[in-house]
Amino acid sequence: MYKNYQEFTKLNLKLDMSRGKPSPEQLDLALPLLKETGIADQIKSNGTDCRNYGIQLGLPEVREFFASLLDTPMNQVVVDGSSSLALMHDVIVFALLYGTPGGLPWRGDKPISFLCPVPGYDRHFSILEAFGIKMINVPLLEDGPDMDIVESLVSSDDSIKGMWCVPKYSNPTGTVYSLEVIKRLASMSAASDFRVFWDDAYHFHHLTEERIAIANILELCQAAGNPDRAIVFASTSKMTFAGSGLAVLASSTTNIDWWQKCVSVRTIGPDKLNQLRHLRFFQNAMSVDSLMDQHRAILKPKFDIVDSIFEQYLGKIDNVSWSRPLGGYFIDLITPPGLAKRTIELAKNAGIILTPAGATFPYGIDPEDKHIRIAPSYPSIDEINLAAQGISLSLLQAMEENNS
């Protein structure tokens, strides 16, 4: 255990903890997948030659598989490409250029805006910033976004067209949305072309033995008379291979028909061989659970060591806290106001690259400059142990500077 910041910097560490990347050990878990289409008789699925063009919405049996995992009818599920971020991006592009079903193009005469629960996922915000869509911060509370604020904004302003949600094990806070919050999101009054972007990125990514399940947003929207409100996104990026997984989009049949019409202009179908590989590797829901248990076995000790080191260094410091997530990929370290940026800078000088200060907020601006996103998945336990010490010492150093 290092005692002070100056001593720590002499280690000359080179450690990148900025992104939520799976570790090589996790990627190894999916290696058998690579052999799944290695033989000639494995290229067909229900008579479809998976090597050829077509099947825009994904192989039916792969859609069926994810439909059952996500508890959604198969005709409301699309499997396409390897990046759910790309699907979110493209939904926004299509809404900007074509409009949502029955609606006008979002890119019209009037500026539009999105609600952004904060802190949140930087890549969500980057899409909006790139397209000049105004972002409105909404505080993320213990059980989800502050719904009093959300309802009040959305019901009074029909230029608000969308809202980001990472409803389970939120990036970076680990927040799990409550039934009450999800019900209010589904039933609140909003513009008819308002869309909830439900990024279910960590659906299967539990860090405890309890596999937390949250309410089915699509069902609740349907029940509330807003069937087209939510679009659910998921991917296997952190289940199989981060660059070569499958991405999933689920929504009402109206939205799926709209998606199909839009995406058919773009391609002649997804990579079905990769879908087949995944289907055969996953086999069934039980083996998915067992796979994710193995991921958890690799990830949990990494989260535990951060928690334990933080406890030792920071446990008794006023105004310092951190999340103890039950799933997902991140820990949110909360510094006293005004010290996140300086802490990250000090950590960088000690060889530890963290997610840039403010990245978890729209426009990169954390108004209180107090959130630091810690991504413990990629480095080894020993590296994380050191990094957590370095981050703690950097924060203590920042506090000392601040008090002097």
Next chain:
Amino acid sequence: MYKNYQEFTKLNLKLDMSRGKPSPEQLDLALPLLKETGIADQIKSNGTDCRNYGIQLGLPEVREFFASLLDTPMNQVVVDGSSSLALMHDVIVFALLYGTPGGLPWRGDKPISFLCPVPGYDRHFSILEAFGIKMINVPLLEDGPDMDIVESLVSSDDSIKGMWCVPKYSNPTGTVYSLEVIKRLASMSAASDFRVFWDDAYHFHHLTEERIAIANILELCQAAGNPDRAIVFASTSKMTFAGSGLAVLASSTTNIDWWQKCVSVRTIGPDKLNQLRHLRFFQNAMSVDSLMDQHRAILKPKFDIVDSIFEQYLGKIDNVSWSRPLGGYFIDLITPPGLAKRTIELAKNAGIILTPAGATFPYGIDPEDKHIRIAPSYPSIDEINLAAQGISLSLLQAMEENNS
């Protein structure tokens, strides 16, 4: 050989010749590719774990490989995803929403338009139609688009932002652009954000022993002082697997930087395992040639039989002709004016599905109703033999109806 249309319809054929899909025999040629990443030690490339996130522009050695095949510097080549159509679509989307480098968004107050050499590729036209971009027909001559018309339109109207070109073995005519045409495209005066969409879809897809090479549009644009004018697209869809190949984009470094900036908002990188598979399967330029020779050996007899049957049925008929392409995937059958639609309908009644009449023109309107796109790649030789007879008899029947 069937003698009349009525007799032919009794065969009750069910044959789809509407799309340029590779046949199962062609897809078999790439089967070894599926085994290329089957073992654990094959997942790394220059130290990069290809299973993880990142490497936005494609694996450097895969970019290098295609750079050498396309005779373009490596830093001007991107390898991304499996669909070159998606890359073209996304370039247009990015230009609409962001504008090209230094330019204003194409989606502004003023409508924009594209030049479309006709007949051409229906999916090119679908993208423009979907986004409400006006399409202007330009006749495709023996050696490329009618450049007098192109130059006159482009130099006088800066709302013309783009132009489709399939410069080698054009879809559907098999046209090969001449050096003169390519030089004029590169050097003509046009809006600074005018872009030539150079869909080099059939770069490697020769039907004769001569591997026709055309001028390098990027070099000519550079030499003419218009370095950012052309964007080259290619893919391995008809070299390995139509749904699971690699797509390539090549252009000036300014355009590549712009592409990277735009696409980084969309994803965290392409499927690098598939890139690695392809690299190892392709090996080198010589083995690509040898692979394409095998494709040719499968495809050539199919084109020959269509030509031979057409010759027998239609060779002496006035006002009927067809292309004899030296590469690519299509034959353009030209009927007497006003008879393409009826011929396609009669063929359909005889069980032969052809590309819809007009599909090779913007808005689906062939002004003279005389082009029929024949796609002989997918069916077997025997099926094509029958289909060519059926198409010939359908055309003769249409002519008879017309004369009666």
